[in-house]
Amino acid sequence: MSRAAAASLLLLVGAVGCGGGSDAEAEGDGRVIVSAASSLEPAFSTYAEAVGIDARQSFAGSDDLAAQIRQGVKPDLYAAANSSLPAELHADGLVTKPVVFASNELVLAAPAGSASTIGSLSDLARDGITIAIGDEGVPVGDYAREVLAGLGRPESEAILANVRSLEPDVAGIVGKLSQGAVDAGFVYITDVVAADGDLEAIELPARLEPEVAYGAAVVEGADNPKGAKEFIAGLLDGAGADALREAGFGPPPG
């Protein structure tokens, strides 16, 4: 290697190092790093755009994001598709006391135009029907199991036997549905709204419907707790709340 090449390599290392430094400074003034449940993507994106928040948002399964926080990852804000994951993190001293900021509705979804195949929950137990649900621990998967647990044993077992994919987040289920890879899946009503006609929702009987409450909390030791608090405040009342309603979310339960 020539001396010039070595010199440019050192320069490169230096430049990358400096880049990291200025990035860290930028986080100080205003940028909010958000880890949020996949189902919040449309609403949170609209919200951040509407109020011009410099939000760096990553969306994934709530349980994967919680696991990242347990491994020491520190976003400023954590928003989950249930209230238990934030509560567990709070109990372990990893996030501040969570705030429930929205509710959602679990529905049975099918690709648009398949009303003839899937009309109700009991159709899921038929032979040859294929289903995608969330994996265990993923909120949308746990809610689905809660619904099935409310059915009789033989029926819930027949339905579980038709499950073909355990998806890491609700986006995976929506993808499988919109590609016609499965006949049905359990998603949120907001996902059906966001799918813009690709999916149709079949409402669950009221007695089986799980309570779906979304919790958010500021991560302990985050760089921008103030920005995170303001972000949460806007979800309860303001542009965030508006964006949530527009996407189909309900007000916090109770």
Next chain:
Amino acid sequence: MGRRGPFVVALTIALAVVLLFLILPVVAIFVDAGPGELLRSLGSEQAREALWLSLRTTLAALAIIVLVGTPAAYLLATREFRGKAAVTTAIELPLVLPPAVAGIGLLAAFGPEGLFGAWLDDAGIELVLQTTGVIVALTFVAAPFYLRQAQAAFAAVDPNLLDAARTLGASEARAFARVAIPSAGAGISAGMALAWGRALGEFGATLMFAGSFPGITQTAPLAIFAEFATDFTAALALSAVLVAVSAALLLTVKLIGRTPLLGGVSA
């Protein structure tokens, strides 16, 4: 040393940084939980199912790749034709495609709503959410690794050897089977190891195209992702197995590379 002292020091530092950075995550997999816990986690049903599925699907993909890829690579290595450069580039493309793009592409081609979806359905072939779909995804991402190596290996075979075989009365096919393949054996084996390693690590295309279900489509990398949130130690344990297998494959490639080309015409 003298004048070159500082330069050599700089190079050494650079190498040390590279080594630390690349080795630390791998070492951490084994250190984080400790060997006892790792072994215990491997006893779980889900872990064993995932490893067994990974073994079966990667070997099936490898068999398809070798069976179809070897003659294809031989043609590319030994014949000149119009558009050969374009063909070579096209089959190398999956090498650099992001896995998510591979997944989308497979769905767009072979998914139920894809270009050939109706045709596959009529033929009674189900790929999506099936073990066969995993094999298709693995074959797609891993084949170029084998094709490249095999093509280079065949190109390096001395044409005089093939000519000699033909002069002695061997048919074209016989020369391919008895002379070209043994002569290119080292390169072919290295290509197999590389393709196998890539297939073992496949994640994104499998999840998108085949889904994730224990025992059917949840290969080891998918199980690692599924376990990440619920049981970090189990995810570490599966990762440790993949590290060990991948290291063994890499070592195989290195060792093959060191031995000179096998004699070849021994048959």
